[in-house]
Amino acid sequence: MSVAIIGVSTTKFGELWGTSPRALAREAVFGAMKDARIAPKEIQALFVGNMLSGILGGQEHLGAFFSEELGLRVPAFRIEGACASGGLALHSAVGSILSGQHETVVVLGIEKMTDHKPEDVAAALMAAGSQEERSSGATFPGLYAFLARAHMEAFGTTVQDLAVVAVKNHFHASLNTNAQFRNTITKEQVLASSKIADPLRLLDCSPVSDGAAALIITSNRRQATGNRRSVTIAASAVATDTLGLAQRESLLELKATKKSSKEAYRQAGVDPGDIDVAEVHDCFTIAEILAIEDLGFAGKGKAAAELERGEYTLNKAKKLVVNPSGGLKGCGHPVGATGVKQVVELVEQLRMDAGDRQVIGVRVGLAHNVGGSGATAVVHILKRA
Amino acid sequence: MLSPVKIWRNQKKIAGLAGKTGRIISWTIVRVPPNGFADQAPYPVAVVELDGGKRIMAQLVDWEDRHVAFGQKVVTTIRRITQPNTEGVIPYGIKVKPI
Numbered sequence: 001m002s003v004a005i006i007g008v009s010t011t012k013f014g015e016l017w018g019t020s021p022r023a024l025a026r027e028a029v030f031g032a033m034k035d036a037r038i039a040p041k042e043i044q045a046l047f048v049g050n051m052l053s054g055i056l057g058g059q060e061h062l063g064a065f066f067s068e069e070l071g072l073r074v075p076a077f078r079i080e081g082a083c084a085s086g087g088l089a090l091h092s093a094v095g096s097i098l099s100g101q102h103e104t105v106v107v108l109g110i111e112k113m114t115d116h117k118p119e120d121v122a123a124a125l126m127a128a129g130s131q132e133e134r135s136s137g138a139t140f141p142g143l144y145a146f147l148a149r150a151h152m153e154a155f156g157t158t159v160q161d162l163a164v165v166a167v168k169n170h171f172h173a174s175l176n177t178n179a180q181f182r183n184t185i186t187k188e189q190v191l192a193s194s195k196i197a198d199p200l201r202l203l204d205c206s207p208v209s210d211g212a213a214a215l216i217i218t219s220n221r222r223q224a225t226g227n228r229r230s231v232t233i234a235a236s237a238v239a240t241d242t243l244g245l246a247q248r249e250s251l252l253e254l255k256a257t258k259k260s261s262k263e264a265y266r267q268a269g270v271d272p273g274d275i276d277v278a279e280v281h282d283c284f285t286i287a288e289i290l291a292i293e294d295l296g297f298a299g300k301g302k303a304a305a306e307l308e309r310g311e312y313t314l315n316k317a318k319k320l321v322v323n324p325s326g327g328l329k330g331c332g333h334p335v336g337a338t339g340v341k342q343v344v345e346l347v348e349q350l351r352m353d354a355g356d357r358q359v360i361g362v363r364v365g366l367a368h369n370v371g372g373s374g375a376t377a378v379v380h381i382l383k384r385a
Numbered sequence: 386m387l388s389p390v391k392i393w394r395n396q397k398k399i400a401g402l403a404g405k406t407g408r409i410i411s412w413t414i415v416r417v418p419p420n421g422f423a424d425q426a427p428y429p430v431a432v433v434e435l436d437g438g439k440r441i442m443a444q445l446v447d448w449e450d451r452h453v454a455f456g457q458k459v460v461t462t463i464r465r466i467t468q469p470n471t472e473g474v475i476p477y478g479i480k481v482k483p484i
Contacts, residue, residue, distance in 0.1 A: 145413035
């Protein structure tokens, strides 16, 4: 049995002061249903990826909350895995289909962050870390700063190398009408932006964002083959590591990324070299460098030089483009929505529907979604049906 | 967020963690702090490998610029972690200082 994605949609990402979570969910889910050309009565379950609604908004029980709002009245689940909540929701939905429990389900990733004060958001995000990390006064930029500092010490990576990632992803986002940031930036601007957690500066960090994204997935062959735009989920894999960063075997890699991608490549029967387009979890610039290495696209310590040469940049890359959507940095990072949005982007790329940011000749795409500082990693591989 | 009971339960463990030596294996300086740490920022936080191999993350105190470096030797010490919360219970925990 195979699982196909037959409908996708994403809202605009950004500071959406005038839009409620309910409105975001309706726009994303009804958009995906329209794209799939199916009626609400064909949906058998709802999987919601969200991290912060309880801690920031005081609203839990999101399965029933969004099921009511969408008029679905179906079995509904909220899946939480920090910033990997969206990817985990898709993984859980795929599992429910492969088990035979459901045939056609909707996956909604959603987050509303800008209603709240930045220091409250920063503290809430640290709920994804360990108590030791919270007591140390570390922030999320701080956790990735440890990884950046260790990478610099081991491989000679520089702050200029980090800036290259932000410049590329803003360029890609400038071509994406749903992105939070449509402006291109320069390396000099990144290096002149304010320090957040040394060596990371403001423009090394993904923003605080609102947004939602949705997918309709099915094992129904009539629905999948009747829809010429459907895309096959060739792999769905999850791995976990220690919650706290300090307890990891190495600060030079995210082992959960390596484990989940190894399993995903096995399931899909492909190698890293077969991937034409990848959406990776660049919550901070160093995270994209680590992802490119840990997913096997570049050797350890080699990603920065390849990024500098434009090897992962749209219209320059020869083997694969990384983060054509603009990534978390450029497109925005509503944490629960990100893992679903990555897959929406891949589906649009594989359908050759991505407009100005279309990668040429794409057949296989990979989405990489990380929770916390690498305690959870989710990898999906998609192929043209 | 921190209940007095949780502070009481955790503080029973803390005494045994003090006075251990190790060295810094990565570090940052937090300039935009989370709630409760505003009066301390900017401050360094380090990943420390203690003698024996256990790794911890802790704030660096009593520091000068030269101490914020790979390989710097440190010792764990008991300090106030954040401002007391509304219950008035002061949360103590482990920080590290250069030696």
